Amino acid sequence: MSLRERVTRKEDLSRYLDQDQHFEKTLGSSDLIAMGVGAVIGTGIFILPGTVAAVHSGPGIVLSFVLAAIVCSTAAMCYAEFSSALPIAGSAYSFGNVIFGEGTGWFLGWSLILEYMLAVAAVSTGFASYFNSFIAGFNLHIPQAFNGPFDPAHGTYFNLVAVLIVWFIFWLLSRGVSTSMKINNLMVVIKIAIIILFLLVGAFYIKPSNWTPFAPFGSKGIFTGASLVFFAYLGFDCVSAAAAEVKQPEKNMPRGIIGTLVICTVLYMLVSIVLTGMVKYTKLNVGNPVAFALQLVHQNWAAGVISIGAMLGMFTMMVSMIYSASRLIYSIGRDGLFPKFLGKINDKNHLPQHSMLVVTIIISLTGGMLSLDQLTNLVNIGTLMAFTFVSAGIIPLRKRKDIPNENGFKVPFYPVLPIISVLLCILMLTQLSKETWLMFLIWLVLGIVIYFGYGIKHSQLAQKDPVSQNGASKKAE
Template identity: 50%
Template sequence: MDMIKRAFQRESVEGYLQKDSQMKRLLTTKDLIGLGVGTVIGSGIFILPGHEAASHAGPAVAISFLLAAIFSGIAGMAFAEFSSAMPVAGSAYSYGSVVYGELIGWLLGWSLILEYFLAVSAISTGFSAYMNNLLNIFGVHLPKALQAGPVEGGTINLLAVLVILLVTWVISRGINTSKSIENGAVFIKIAILILFIVGGSFFVKTSNYVPFYPKEFQTGLLGLHGITAATAGIIFSFLGFDTIAAHAAEVKNPTKTMAKGILGTVIISALLYTFFAIILTGIVNYKQLGVDDPAAFALQTIHQTQFSIVITIGALIGMFTAILAMVFASSRLTYSFGRDGLLPKQLGHVSKRHQLPTNALILAAVVETILAGLVPLSTLASLINIGTLTAFLFISFGIILLRQRKDITNDGFKMPLYPVLPIISSFISLLLIIQLPAETLEMYLIWLILGIVCYFIYGIHHSSLGKK
């Protein structure tokens, strides 16, 4: 078979379902929302509103969060339809392999690997910063050599490494243990955020909302560049719902449960983010919010120092649940690659004791631990966004190809207003990708080229699809 033709050969849904039959279906709608909100309401809500308000949109950052939520909801519908039609592990990788062909599926998975691995590492370094601040309050000071990697003048970011190892241990205990901890922590985190929103509303100064959208940010088409740039940066905050699709092979009644889990996550997260941004920019002028802990800073500004410690604890819980959900998803994606032979087959092995892809979990944890402990990720953070947006683009447009497949039946959720919404979602994804810095696009292109090289050197020759 011609190599190019072979690269675009399509996998069957039945083949994936058979391979994933070794996974245990235990997750409910509540569990999926716990995983989704646990990921979405992570470091983003405690860091991004301040930075984006100060750098791009002012108080109008609340609009950017709302726009990001609406777009994520539309893209989420595409993921919900795919996961309903093919409830298999691998998320965009598996969906792309079925509707576009193996090479495109691999590149989508390669993009998600970038998203997941960097997100775990980035969030864990944020966790380390918050934990160090909390320890300092209580008079505990770690040596500087243990607070950062060698590039930043230290030896290793110890707390970032330890939180990933702790999360990996929790996941290794089985899916029941993971979901119980995730659900409990998410409940506490939401309660703390609601407390900030309600309590902070008494300290809002309406003068901080003027101007609502500052003139210095009103550039580009219709003067909306500030808002759209903030929206593009905020997409990182909503990457959680696409990780839900990675668990489709472990979900009860996926034709109904997946859509409820994905859309429920988007709605809850949208409300929390938008109200959080409104209250935050009402307490403190947007020009002062370019800090890594804007909520705690705002509370200290109004002399609510004790409450700022509560917010710090909430941020730590939020980041812990986000790391747990992302390590969970990255291990499932790595498992999918091994399952299909695009990476060594051992990664597709599922342990009999806990019915978990143990080898994939270990590999994901090792890579993420090295990145978090040794490498500063500030210059790579926007790569997380482009991996997410690329998946949104192809999965949204893929709905059109999915509907044309007579061999795939879907009795569950279907994206409304077809084909208008899939096209709109695809267009917005492309528009937001263009908004990202040129440096990000260049690094992402290098990553894709590396992925193509890996596929043609190893994947195409070991793929189980090619052996059929």
């Protein structure tokens, strides 16, 4: 078999379904929506509506969020169809293996590792900052040595709170999907309640005059704002990682993904409307615009509650991302591209315990020891790469006669909408900096070395008879 044939070998969906049947199917659409909202709504909802309005969009920021949601919705519908047709663990990685072949699947999996790992590590340090500010109100302080990344010159050696919160989430997820999702769902409800509290309190202080001019920077400002707030929606794709553990995935997966996007869009719009109505947009270019607005109207108690909401937002985001990352690593181990012990499911609690442990170790070390300020843009590029290929994959998916999806969700306006989604994702990729692209290329080279040095030799597909594999590939086409 030539190198090209080995890289383009397509995985058999039936093997994935057989391997993933060891998961317990306990999740419904409400669990998926809570997971999605938990991942998407973080501290950004308390920051972006203010800062982007001040610099780019003015009160028209509400339209920026609508435009960004429209762009995201195209990719979301493509994810919904894939998750409905292929109810397997691994999200875009597994989709890519089945539709495009092992090489593309590895590229998507390697990109998603970047998204999940860096996102959680970065958010864990943000959580630590908020937590330290919160306990400082009670005259409690973490010793400086344990309050920052490894930087002996400034007296810090590791970020204790960032490490502990990641290990606490590992413990929580190890209790079982049902238990951890109940706690996650409760925290998402509390987080949304805090956002609603801001909306109710802020509504009494709205001055309609603050909404004029509505678009002080013109339509260009609204579109620029849309390109910036687009990244506030990233994270809904982690819902698709749960497909193997969902009851009636053909119905619940689309509801979870699309429901997440709808709820998040409404919340972002409402916060934008109230915030720019309370305070003139020109004053909102601060680090904590929502708390700032509440302090301006002498509602300091509510500003304190917002800090709790921010911590809950970061906590639920980390739960969703660590959960998704563990399923991704499990899927790659299941296929032999990583050591096979990572693809094992614990018979006792039906969880990929090994992959969860490895994910936790890597994230806690990264968040606890490194400064991630310059790396967080890599989260965006990893996500957009996955969006692009999933959107493009809808066309060959529809042509596969061996993957029935009669009762599942289908992207409307096929094939126009998937093509539009691909073009929009490419447009967003062009907005990223040269530095981000350079770091991504370095990450990609590392992935190529691992794949050709280890993965391609140990993959499950490589263990099959080449003749039968060629036949399977032809059958799939």
